[in-house]
Amino acid sequence: GAVVSQHPSRVICKSGTSVKIECRSLDFQATTMFWYRQFPKQSLMLMATSNEGSKATYEQGVEKDKFLINHASLTLSTLTVTSAHPEDSSFYICSACRDSGPYEQYFGPGTRLTVT
Amino acid sequence: KNQVEQSPQSLIILEGKNCTLQCNYTVSPFSNLRWYKQDTGRGPVSLTIMTFSENTKSNGRYTATLDADTKQSSLHITASQLSDSASYICVVPQGAGNMLTFGGGTRLMVKP
Numbered sequence: 001g002a003v004v005s006q007h008p009s010r011v012i013c014k015s016g017t018s019v020k021i022e023c024r025s026l027d028f029q030a031t032t033m034f035w036y037r038q039f040p041k042q043s044l045m046l047m048a049t050s051n052e053g054s055k056a057t058y059e060q061g062v063e064k065d066k067f068l069i070n071h072a073s074l075t076l077s078t079l080t081v082t083s084a085h086p087e088d089s090s091f092y093i094c095s096a097c098r099d100s101g102p103y104e105q106y107f108g109p110g111t112r113l114t115v116t
Numbered sequence: 117k118n119q120v121e122q123s124p125q126s127l128i129i130l131e132g133k134n135c136t137l138q139c140n141y142t143v144s145p146f147s148n149l150r151w152y153k154q155d156t157g158r159g160p161v162s163l164t165i166m167t168f169s170e171n172t173k174s175n176g177r178y179t180a181t182l183d184a185d186t187k188q189s190s191l192h193i194t195a196s197q198l199s200d201s202a203s204y205i206c207v208v209p210q211g212a213g214n215m216l217t218f219g220g221g222t223r224l225m226v227k228p
Contacts, residue, residue, distance in 0.1 A: 006159075032214060043205060043218040044160070093159050097214060105216065107152075107159035 002028050004096050006108035013084055014116055020080045021111045023094030029074040030096035034105065035067070038091040050077040074099070084115040118143040122206050122219035130227055133196055137222045139189040139206030150207045151180050151191050154221070160205055163191070196226045 003026040013019045023033055031052045036044040048069055049057040056069035068080040077096075081088055091112055095105040120141045129135050141149065148167045152160035164173050164180040166189065172181050177200075179192045193200055206219035 004159075034214070041223070043220050046216070049214065091157070095159075104150075104162065104165065105214070107161070110157065110159045112157065 002096075002098060002104075002106040004094065004106045004108040006092075006094055006111050008111060009109065010112045010114075012114045012116060015085055016083055018080055018082045019084060019113060020078055021092055021094075021113070023077045023079070023096070023108050025075045025096040025106070028096075029099045030077075031074060031099050033071060033077040033094055033096045035069065035077075035079050036093045036095065038093060038110075044093060047079075052077075081113065084113075086115045089113055089115045118208075118210055118217045120206055120208050120217045120219035122204075122222050124222060125220065126223040126225070128225045128227060129196055131196060131198055134192065134194050135196060135224065137191045137193075137204050137206075137224070139191070139219055141187050141189070141206070141208045141217070141219075143208040143210055143217050145211040146184065146187075147209060147211055149180075149182055149189050150209075151178070151189075152205045152207060154203045154205055156202070160207075163204075193224075196224075198226050198228060200224060201226045 005024045007022045033050040035047045038044045047062045050069045050071040052071045058064045071077040093110045094108045123138045150165045151163040154160040166182040177194045182189045203221040205221045208217050
């Protein structure tokens, strides 16, 4: 099966600092990856679509200058939360789509971000 | 508007019992429907993917049904185990594209 990893699994940072979250497709190439945010007892909310070699597409209400996305290779996308605030504390989940074969999004294990 | 609604929002059952979770959708165009299991603090894991022509699909103790006419799906869990405690999310992509519409999930708790 397809495996997507995220690093780190948990991170605590202070207000005003930046934190980077990595999303990797371990055994397949993914031109397209997605970043979601999930608050407690809520479903996943799409933040942005990350495309290898081009700019990410952000959902309405998501600040592109605050949530920087870089998809520099076919197996790696990064999300950087800049100038973090306590309200950015959330569970961030990425997913990746195969470039070939069964069309399905495979989700990473998530990253718990806590901003103090 | 594309929507996926799940019921119940939460459910508590005793270990060994069966349960059925419901999903209604209004996503168009429709190509497939997916059930995911999400453990607390983890990412969603796929249980089943059902295409337009499939009515029933099983994965171990999980059996999903799909009625494309009424736009309803169900996930039946047989002989529940404590490890079944999780959120179960119904997800419907819009057509063959990447955009997913998520249901709110059903939080299942299995008690001994």
